[in-house]
Amino acid sequence: MASQIPNKNSSRPLSETFDDPLKTLSLESVRDNLVRIEDSIVFALIERSRFPLNSQAYDTSYLGNHKGHGGRSIAEFFVRETEVFEAKLGRYQNPEEVPFFADDLAFPIVPPYNYPQVLYPAAASVNVSKDIWDMYFKDLLPLFTSESDDGNYVSAAAADLVCLQALSRRIHYGRYVAEVKFRDAPQDYTPAIRAKDRDTLMKLLTFETVEEMVKRRVEKKAKVFGQDVTLDDKNNNTDPEGEPKYKVNPSVVAHLYSKWVMPLTKVVEVEYLLRRLD
Template identity: 40%
Template sequence: MDFLRPDTVMDLSNIRAALIRMEDTIVFNLIERAKFPRQPSSYQKGGIAIPDFDGSFVDWILREEEIVHAKLRRYQSPDEIPFFPDDLPEPILPPISYPPVLYPHPNKVNVNDHIKDFYVNDIVPSICQDGEQEENLGSSSLCDVECLRSLSRRIHFGRFVAESKFLTERETMTAMIKAKDMAGLGAAITNSAVEKQVLARLKKKAETYGIDPNLKSSPNDKKVDADAVVAMYENWVIPLTKEVEVEYLLHRLHEEV
């Protein structure tokens, strides 16, 4: 996605292509995480003692990485939403002047807390065996961070979907936004046929990625539970993306009304 060319960013076909590529990243990240047990201590505040930090081990890694990435101007990009926005330093690289593609205050829409909650409490238990493996706490937690980042980017990309749909149906959506018609906006952004295609495609990817295509596979070759991946999208990713879209649209007229 070339954010220096707003016309390509707002092309719904380009947005859908980007979302499909994100599926690949998410599935591969889940495959990597599924190699390790749940490691519940890594998600518990104080589960692993960290000097001068009041949070979980995964939170600490996520925050420390975001601090480094912020210095490399990662969070100046319109498609990135940090988990720790209040702790980020200024970039050391010169800023990039991105043309406006979203309304002026896109970072008001941030569901990262919800993403972390469903990931820790629902996704990890559904793809990982129970237990702790102390020697792999670092490796599993780094996988957690990659999973959280890829899920966050995918879900918050709903802002671009919402903007594209708003530009296409400006009059209808403007009326619903002014009326604060959340149900109407939810219906307007829903495409049930596309959602079914997404779930079917995702199941196929989860069943085949990580398997040697030249060998016959068996149930024991599964790298990640495909049904759990599909359920994650159906129960969490798609609904949260819609929540992001509706929330974005409710603020879309901020500069116009």
């Protein structure tokens, strides 16, 4: 009997173990994952904020005519180089991971790993990496860094990559959200999918009270994780009015979610669903 198969994680119902990949996904596990990625995003922003903007890291002329970087900025060169050897080591065999520059990637040298395959193959390739990239560098970064320069361009670029990867993981997780929602109620989505009706799909996927709650929660996380923790609970890091100062402005994190993260996640969900019956 299936229920007698030893289950490594015994507190988990058997239906959620990995013996049947189609059963690994539940709305609850998807939500838990999204909540956990919020922490990663807030940590990453706080770590990037250790450095000022360092605009030289984004200047495509800064590296001059040296060979091998193709007229790219330090930040772009950094991300591309990292993705090349991460691909070689197998990072993108996991369908949860989406690279920013898929064109350059080498074939993995590692043995294949049996990741759960739960995405619908025709829809799995939905990708908004370009939008995430542009949003991060053009819109977000200047909002939470000071406009100065401390020369730590590589450390700043490394911190950018951590931010970008966390944002990409969150936003492209919309594929999993869409898959689990579709499986739960295919009849709700099928007419709009067949009609290629993006607006209706967007409405079906929008829950304003939930979005408001997420926005308030990430704002709170920015306060909790971005405070100066002292043993005596006395906050010495205050502005002239005595209000606490945080390493990243909590309203910027709320704005990031309401203006970009949640809308882009829903774009991913809509595009995924549009291919879900192909």
